[in-house]
Amino acid sequence: MSEDTMNISSLQAEKHHFSSDDKIRWWGYGEWVEEVDEVKFNYKGMECLVRRMAEHENCSHDDRRFGGYLCGYVAVPFGHPYYQKRYEDMDIECHGGLTFGECADSHWIGFDCSHSMDYSPSLEYLKKTATWMKDFRDREEELKKKFNLQHNPIFNKSYKNIEYCINECKSIADQLIEAAKK
Numbered sequence: 001m002s003e004d005t006m007n008i009s010s011l012q013a014e015k016h017h018f019s020s021d022d023k024i025r026w027w028g029y030g031e032w033v034e035e036v037d038e039v040k041f042n043y044k045g046m047e048c049l050v051r052r053m054a055e056h057e058n059c060s061h062d063d064r065r066f067g068g069y070l071c072g073y074v075a076v077p078f079g080h081p082y083y084q085k086r087y088e089d090m091d092i093e094c095h096g097g098l099t100f101g102e103c104a105d106s107h108w109i110g111f112d113c114s115h116s117m118d119y120s121p122s123l124e125y126l127k128k129t130a131t132w133m134k135d136f137r138d139r140e141e142e143l144k145k146k147f148n149l150q151h152n153p154i155f156n157k158s159y160k161n162i163e164y165c166i167n168e169c170k171s172i173a174d175q176l177i178e179a180a181k182k
Contacts, residue, residue, distance in 0.1 A: 013040040018054065018065075026054070027068040027121035028128065035162050046173035047075040047106075050165040053114070068121025072165040073100065073110035074172045080180050083107050092175050095160065095168050111168060113160035117153045124157065 017037040018026075024033055037052040053067035072094075076083050082090050087101030087109045096118075100110035114120045127133050144150050 014038065017052065022065075023068070023121075026065045026125070028125040030119075030121060031159060031161055032068050032121055039162060039166060041166070041169075043170050043173045044177060046077070046176060048166070048169040048173060049073045049108075050162060050169060053112070066122040067114075068125075069112065069114045069118060070160060070162065070165045071100070071110055071112045072169040072172070073108045074169050074176065076107040076109055076176060078106075080176065081182070082109075082176065082179060091179065092172055094172050095164075109172070111172075113165065117157055119157040119159040121159070 014036040015038040020033050027033075032052070035052075037054075039050045041048050050070055050072045052070055054065040055067050056065055076085075082092075084103050084107055087098040090098060090109065092098055092109065094111045095113060096111055096115040098109050099112050100108070102108050127137060140155070144152075144155055149155055
């Protein structure tokens with residue numbers, strides 16, 4: 001982790017929600033296997049949270065969880081100009097744009113790392129391992145070669161890790177602080 005991320009480590013509460021064996025079984029091996037699944041921290045007085053998504057599909061023949069990607073959230077403080085404002089109406093830049101807003105006892109906004117150019121562990125693992133996806137994989141390779149798309153980001157997805165999401169949360173917090181000054 002970067003020095004900037006390490007500086008907040010004493011303020012973090014980290015949790016593993018899934019075992020390494022389960023992560024490998026559901027999503028294959030990758031950086032996510034050793035990563036924590038949740039990090040709570042306070043940055044400049046703002047509550048922040050990064051959490052791994054794992055949606056359960058109860059199949060009769062196996063136990064599968066879709067997801068594996070991370071989402072980041074920041075609490076909008078009471079009295080802030082954005083408090084209880086729709087996330088779509090906020091002037092906040094983050095990975096993929098804000099995709100979450102929830103006003104209950106507190107107001108959280110957030111982003112996800114499951115966009116078309118993001119590496120979503122469950123989807124990519126499924127594409128690699130499912131026999132019924134073979135035609136899709138073959139067609140994808142054919143199109144990449146035909147149209148010279150081997151270096152196109154849609155075919156070179158990147159996994160957004162804990163450090164990346166922590167930094168995005170910090171950026172959102174900084175933007176919320178700036179918006180409060182206006």
